[in-house]
Each structure stands twice: as structure tokens, then as C-alpha cells.
Amino acid sequence: MNNAPLYTPQALPFNELWYLLPLFVAICLVFGATRDENWPGILFHALQNARWIALFVLVVFSILYAVSWAV
Numbered sequence: 001m002n003n004a005p006l007y008t009p010q011a012l013p014f015n016e017l018w019y020l021l022p023l024f025v026a027i028c029l030v031f032g033a034t035r036d037e038n039w040p041g042i043l044f045h046a047l048q049n050a051r052w053i054a055l056f057v058l059v060v061f062s063i064l065y066a067v068s069w070a071v
Contacts, residue, residue, distance in 0.1 A: 024053065 032046030 024050070028053065
């Protein structure tokens with residue numbers, strides 16, 4: 001009898017990462033809207049927050065990637 005899984009484990013995380021994009025946009029827009037009331041100000045603050053959040057995620061990813069490479 002074949003005991004292989006019904007899905008490949010490598011394909012699952014990639015599909016789940018697509019949920020990060022709308023969450024990222026929503027968080028940045030909400031943060032921008034708490035700082036200003038007009039659209040140019042909201043978009044300006046949202047882009048600033050997007051830069052910081054992306055940098056933070058990239059740093060955390062780099063650290064985890066380096067740790068997994070060492071193990």
C-alpha cells in the first residue's frame with residue numbers, strides 16, 4: 001500500500017505566502033490612515049511603513065535563513 005502524502009510539502013508554504021501581500025497592504029494603509037486624513041498623506045505614511053515592515057521581514061528572513069544554513 002502506498003503511504004505517500006497527498007500533497008508535496010514544498011508547495012504548501014509558497015501558496016500560504018500569498019496571504020502576506022494583502023495583509024501587508026492593509027497594515028500599511030491602516031497605519032498611514034492613523035497618521036493623516038487625506039489620501040496623499042495616507043499614501044506617504046503607508047509607503048514609509050511599508051519600507052520599514054519590508055526591511056524588518058527581510059532581516060528576520062535573513063537571520064532564519066542563515067541559522068537554517070548553519071544547521
